[in-house]
Amino acid sequence: MEKLVVTGPTPLKGEVIINGAKNAAVAILPATLLIDGCCTIENLPNISDIKISCEILEKLGAKITWNSKNSITVDTTNIITTKAPLDLTSKFRASYYVIGAMLGRMGEIEVGMPGGCKLGARPIDQHIKGFELLGANVTVEKGTIYAKAKKLKGCPIYMDIVSVGATINVMLASVLAKGTTIIDNAAKEPHIVDVANFLNTMGADIRGAGTDVIKINGVEKLHGNATYSVVPDQIEAGTFMLAAVATRGDITLKNCITKHLESITAKIIEVGGNVQDNGDSIRVWCNKRPSKANIKTLPYPGFPTDLQPQMGVVLSIANGTSMITESIWESRFQYTEELNKMGAQITAHGKNAFFEGVKKLSGAPVYSTDLRAGAALVIAGAVAEGTTEIYNLEHIDRGYEDIEGKFRKIGAKIKRVTE
Numbered sequence: 089m090e091k092l093v094v095t096g097p098t099p100l101k102g103e104v105i106i107n108g109a110k111n112a113a114v115a116i117l118p119a120t121l122l123i124d125g126c127c128t129i130e131n132l133p134n135i136s137d138i139k140i141s142c143e144i145l146e147k148l149g150a151k152i153t154w155n156s157k158n159s160i161t162v163d164t165t166n167i168i169t170t171k172a173p174l175d176l177t178s179k180f181r182a183s184y185y186v187i188g189a190m191l192g193r194m195g196e197i198e199v200g201m202p203g204g205c206k207l208g209a210r211p212i213d214q215h216i217k218g219f220e221l222l223g224a225n226v227t228v229e230k231g232t233i234y235a236k237a238k239k240l241k242g243c244p245i246y247m248d249i250v251s252v253g254a255t256i257n258v259m260l261a262s263v264l265a266k267g268t269t270i271i272d273n274a275a276k277e278p279h280i281v282d283v284a285n286f287l288n289t290m291g292a293d294i295r296g297a298g299t300d301v302i303k304i305n306g307v308e309k310l311h312g313n314a315t316y317s318v319v320p321d322q323i324e325a326g327t328f329m330l331a332a333v334a335t336r337g338d339i340t341l342k343n344c345i346t347k348h349l350e351s352i353t354a355k356i357i358e359v360g361g362n363v364q365d366n367g368d369s370i371r372v373w374c375n376k377r378p379s380k381a382n383i384k385t386l387p388y389p390g391f392p393t394d395l396q397p398q399m400g401v402v403l404s405i406a407n408g409t410s411m412i413t414e415s416i417w418e419s420r421f422q423y424t425e426e427l428n429k430m431g432a433q434i435t436a437h438g439k440n441a442f443f444e445g446v447k448k449l450s451g452a453p454v455y456s457t458d459l460r461a462g463a464a465l466v467i468a469g470a471v472a473e474g475t476t477e478i479y480n481l482e483h484i485d486r487g488y489e490d491i492e493g494k495f496r497k498i499g500a501k502i503k504r505v506t507e
């Protein structure tokens with residue numbers, strides 16, 4: 089078993105280069121199934137979710153060549169099966185994107201229910217509703233999803249809730265459908281825009297991504313033969329911005345899109361941190377104890393749920409009592425019990441958690457309960473006095489490339505140990 093051992097307190101200082109966005113990349117890889125040919129994808133984060141995505145593509149018949157640790161060429165000329173490997177698709181959430189892509193390309197797919205972080209109920213009814221409106225027949229039996237369509241036909245689709253996954257999945261299914269699809273009440277996250285940009289680069293006709301109405305005019309085929317670079321990761325950038333505030337450090341992030349970080353910047357300034365926007369880089373520093381603040385997680389452009397635990401670390405040591413309202417996931421406060429083991433005073437009730445700010449945290453053995461909880465515990469380890477041991481690293485490795493290397497480069501005393 090592996091653990092991360094972090095000894096603090098250390099103000100984190102220096103430069104971090106932000107990787108490509110996990111949540112864009114895990115959709116762009118299955119999107120390559122819509123291409124009858126080759127394409128090259130650059131700025132891919134080197135994380136376990138990407139490696140599993142590549143294995144799934146290979147099992148379906150794609151040929152993948154690694155050009156470097158962050159770039160691959162995918163050849164999807166020959167798709168040899170419409171059965172996605174159940175053991176791999178159950179390992180992470182975004183495996184559901186093979187449904188939209190394979191319905192579009194082959195008109196058929198059989199895939200296991202997706203896995204991923206345990207954040208409470210994670211239904212996929214909006215995905216299924218979209219596929220059915222496009223003309224597919226979808227059934228779910230004993231944990232397997234069967235979807236089939238003769239020829240998908242574009243139509244208006246109103247999403248009952250704002251869903252990142254359903255918006256992308258329906259977009260994937262519509263690209264090669266006959267006629268026009270209009271997704272209303274679409275999600276607007278940067279990764280939605282990135283997937284649309286990728287598909288348009290390959291010959292799709294998608295307009296309006298990044299607004300709440302997306303129009304997809306079906307095209308005959310996607311041509312491939314192009315290179316695409318994944319958008320920088322908004323959540324990885326936000327994680328290091330909040331690490332700078334929590335540790336009273338000074339971190340400059342390179343390769344980020346500062347426009348995507350506005351909701352985080354606003355909260356950092358509210359708690360007393362400083363932010364300098366340099367266009368394609370951003371500097372965050374803080375030289376005093378953070379002040380209290382109230383946060384509500386919301387779909388983009390609101391404060392992202394995927395930065396809620398990292399912000400929770402900042403508020404756990406803030407001056408005063410803060411409240412976080414989690415409006416996306418039912419169970420995203422599990423990390424608060426781990427922070428309490430380190431001396432935090434947090435009480436979570438349903439959608440709300442109350443943070444009685446303490447002056448310091450103390451090192452303790454803690455467990456990463458999901459991906460972002462794990463990142464929050466690494467920050468907490470750098471804040472705390474003494475040694476923190478973080479277990480369940482498989483969650484962190486799903487979404488952060490070389491987390492210990494990046495934290496070490498900005499001064500953290502962190503090492504990965506195999507027990």
Ligand code: EPZ
Binds near residue numbers: 205212
């Ligand atoms: C994506 O999950 C991200 N994952 C999550 O990031 C992120 O927390 C989430 O969006 C919200 O931003 C990926 O992109 C792979 P949703 P997704 O569909 O698409 C409900 C991380 O740490 N809903 O936008 O699964 C759902 O229960 C991960 O990187 C339905 O009711 O999220 C939730 O309450 C964790 N029916 C809300 O909508 C549906 O059919 C938003 O979910 C779909 C969703």
